[in-house]
Amino acid sequence: MRETVSHREARLLLHNKFVVVLGDSIQRSVYKDLVMLLQKDSCLTLKQLKNKGEMSFELDSLVEGGCLGQMNNGTEYREVRQYQSDHHLVRFYFVTRIFSRYMQSIMEDFRRGLKPDVLIVNSCIWDISRYNPNWTADYKENLKRFFDELKMVLPEESLVIWNLTMPLGKRIKGGFLVPEIVHKVPQLRYDVIEANFYGWTLADAYEMDVLDLHFQFRFSLQHRTTDGIHWNAIAHRRITALLLQHIAQAWGVTLAAEDGHQTAAADDAYREILTDSLSFQENPEPLAENFRPAVRSRWPRPQRKQRHNPYEQPRYGFDYMRPPYSEPYEDHRHEFVMRTRHGRPHYAPYTHRRPAHPPFHGYY
Template identity: 25%
Template sequence: MLHNGMMLTAKEIREASEISFRDDRLLFTTEKHNGTGYCEIREYRGIQPNARTEKEKKIEAKWQNKFLVRFAFITRIWDQKRDGSNRIKEILDLLTKDFFPDVIVVNSVFWDIEKYRDRWLHSRRRFEYYSENLERFLKYFNARQIEAIRSKKLKKPTVKIWRSSMNISNYARSGFIQADTNSNLLKDNVDRANAHNVGIIKDNNWDLLDAKFITDPSVDLFQAADGIHWTPSAHRALTCSVLSHIAVATGEGLPTLPLKINVEKGETRLLRAEYEDVINNLPDHVEVPEFNPVFENV
């Protein structure tokens, strides 16, 4: 959405390790494969100069180099090796060395459970490795955040968001799933992980964004044919949910249209001047609804 507001295409959703994706740049990637060793790190530094009209040039000037987005694809939330190395810790340290994030959004469930063959321990009501790994990750980031505040690299605490995993279907099929996997059991374990994570997330003072709650009511519309991936509409719904959460958490509040409500007349009036001010700050390619000053309250 920072790039041009247009929804992802099905092809874009499945791409990986591209040199550039919608004006970002690839910082690091392993060879592309479906194994646990895969990793990809990307960076987006704001709108790049590619405006076609004078209006878009003015908009670009406002936003160039105004934000920094970094993305890391990992296959496990915490990856402590016997030799003491830890790929996730190294990635976190690297990506927060120069700038500490104002916002972090993390999701890691499916690969942790499926690729690493983690088991749900009924007697202990937790996963054999995943539960402890998640707690280690959250505590490590929290400690890094305290260091950043003390060193004045960060002015106020980071908005820390854990996004729960969307569901997979009973017929899920993909190169990500191992041949001998029971899809029904995997689906149950994803649900268990989402539910069990709530307490861990809360105890470590992270916010929880329930992606399963957002996508489940429209699963027939949102889920792709393979039962694992999600459609462009689903990604847009999740993006809007993340942005809404950030807006509220930072105190900015949700964006609203300039409306004046008249309860007695039962109508809501859209204020032309304020509405046009919003429209004038949109790029030319964004479709704008025709101005309709009055509509009835429902």
């Protein structure tokens, strides 16, 4: 899959579409990067990633909450943002719990107003840390209520993408981490993995699409910021590319700009950002914990004793044979990266239709 998509491709794919993003501060950055890409081939700055509740970001507007109300780190904090152009509408709701009285008011917005063509949603870290020490039963029940409500409110054509929560660091700090829950920090990254399992299982049971960002970024921890929770602009542009490619596949279209130079320029800009490590905060631990290189080629090769049995299989540690866990990546071997339940045809006048092929219900 491509690392990025161009501004022109994003605009054409989402032409006359209504996109809603629901979730916490990471989802807010997902919204911001999408708004940025719909206007130009640029990535977010560190200041734009850190800001919250501002009156305007890249021609969007603050609809509710944020600096219009009381800025705080409580569970009652609200922020609703919206970007609107002649042919695009993108909205963001900040939520701290997957199902609550506030979420019911959001559903009422969908019931009475415009139905989203794409709903990108995640809620996890606040749910499992701020409300109940024994969060498992509450979280599963709230997930069920949320998906039930979605089924009743949204039409079948709406594409719902459940994002799995990205990996947390060993040491974390953030606005949601009030003193009362600091003792949960050592266990929280493992709780996220468990909560991701529940979210994926229920989303799949309700025939929602799933994007496993935890899997996608498990070896990209150098792009996680020093607070152990948030991610830099490079990671967020990659998330946007994954989302747009997933949407394109669900709608049965191919991402292709009319001018190939536009895509090449976007790829060049992305590579330039990748080489500039001074623009963003970086995690001092660039590799995943417990990560071992597949082939230890820098080690001196020890002398092997002569084997008496000519049919004896060589040992991995000394013969530098490729161990099983370093086999080449094959799509069918990783079933839970991104799952598409079924196609949802949409009118996309400026994209290229894929050639006819048998129905595909597999995995990326």
